[in-house]
Amino acid sequence: MASLTKNPNVNKWVDEMIALTKPDKVVWIDGSEEQLNALREEACSTGEMIKLNQEKLPGCLYHRTLPNDVARVEDRTFICTSKKEDAGPTNNWCDPKEMYAKLTPMYDGVMKGRTMYVIPYSMGPIGSPLAKVGVEVTDSIYVVLNMAIMTRMGEQAFENLGDTSNDFVRGLHSKANVDPENRYIVQFPEDNTIWSINSAYGGNVLLGKKCFALRIASYQGKNEGWMAEHMLILGIEKPNGEVKYVCAAFPSACGKTNLAMLIPPEVYTKKGYKVWTVGDDIAWLKPGEDGRLYAINPENGFFGVAPGTNEKSNYNALASTRKNTIFTNVAINNDDMTVWWEKLDNNPPVNATEWKGTKVNGPEYIAAGNKLAHPNSRFTAPAVNCPCISPEFNNPKGVPVSAIIFGGRRAKTAPLVYQSFNWQHGTFVGSIMASETTAAAAGAVGVVRRDPMAMLPFCGYNMGDYWAHWLEMGKVLGDKAPKIFNVNWFRTDDDGNFIWPGFGDNMRVLDWIIKRCEDAVDAVETPIGYEPKPEDINVEGLEDVTTETVKGLLSVDKDLWKEDAKGIHEFYAKFGDKLPKELELELEGLEARLG
């Protein structure tokens, strides 16, 4: 099939990829419904995808991955820069030449007997000065169909690139034999190149997402004066109609999609508050003409965690998945070909197929201690489906950011919310983030690890240089910089239950944050930052949470923090002279204040 672009750089690279992988057939993805429909039919006829109930879930498809291939694989993810120190101590590194030499034989002829799909896509609204183009070649229809939801895909992306530009990210993906022993997710930031092999799952293969929009883009942002962050973007509309935007960075499976789509509690909705979703996972941030920081969501859909999503916890996410959605590794209800996952409702299907593909009696299977859906099962839903999608979603300029929020899963140490003293201290607060690991990545779950800015698995260069870039951006933004906060929805009581109700009630914390940005409420200075007066967190309408509870949630255990400070010293030590002096000073300041 003939190329869809005259751009010689694209055509030369695609030719090289064809020569390497030797597909039987090459299909350029134009993005038309006609072409996508044919691919859907083909995938369903081979069993790669399963058609769900088209009356109840129109346009929805189901896909199951191999049990060895259900999450990102951080130990097989590499940043290949010519100098090792440019990847830094938190990334796996390999010399680019060595890595190309190792992977080239694995790709040689890997698409024999298969079709190569050439996917042009834009990260960011077409025509936005903040958007960037990528081209992914893949042997997976599942990838094409997901990219169609997650990005602005097809010919429009080539139009945006133009006929001569060389500024596009080259993504090579082959599922190969889905062999976990030879699985590699490799970024070559200096070459604008990503090579992914032997996986067919989410963040490993939808190369526009974590590989490009975070790992490659963070490196580009450092060189070009902007930032790529693992952040949701939401707008809070106040009763007077004014909308304030905030970005929040939480590690994988720690609540970004939920916060991005929250429905405020009644005390707020009846006054006229509303929340608008701009993005749920990634933000690209750049100073605008007025000197403020502007954010776009480079994605066009949501690749969200299914378990835990229900009418009450996240109505808007659930509504987003009722049409034109792909479900991966959830359970099927065979009675009506609909989908089910843990906590969707209290009625697991009796006639179920669990995520690995075995028919089971749902309630009995669960009673025996099993899960019907994989904990990292996902939905891929178009952003346009979201009932609260922001009217600014496609605004090429992005939205102005008033506050940046960091957060993680901490059972004890971190309080419900605190504000940093200033941008430099806020950068410190982001750099010392720690969180319990989740099912979004392969490996143990529930282990506390340092995850600076929720970027540990996604920073495409030395984290020390990344912090320096944050500090630099603060200088550029000056007094127009967003205020920086930290939140923790996950404090537990002695029985391990979450104390804070979370979800929609997180609005109560956002309310305080917005008021702080407007200088409309006081705060208490503590050793770690500014905290709310407990009575300034609105608890009206909450059953089990009183101002007394909030007081507990805001308590700072100095001994725990002193312990934590030791861990931060150890973590910082890894960065040697790449650690910005400013952060070292902030750590000393924290320790002095703790006494």
Ligand code: GTP
């Ligand atoms: P990625 O897509 O992996 O980046 O995850 P995410 O950060 O978007 O996380 P998501 O919103 O999908 O939430 C992950 C899990 O955390 C789900 O099981 C949610 O039910 C749970 N969760 C989200 N928000 C809250 C909250 O405020 N409180 C509690 N207790 N759980 C929450």
Ligand code: SPV
């Ligand atoms: C995450 O793990 O942060 C995700 C899912 O958003 S994935 O696309 O697999 O990275």
Ligand code: MN
């Ligand atoms: Mn994520």
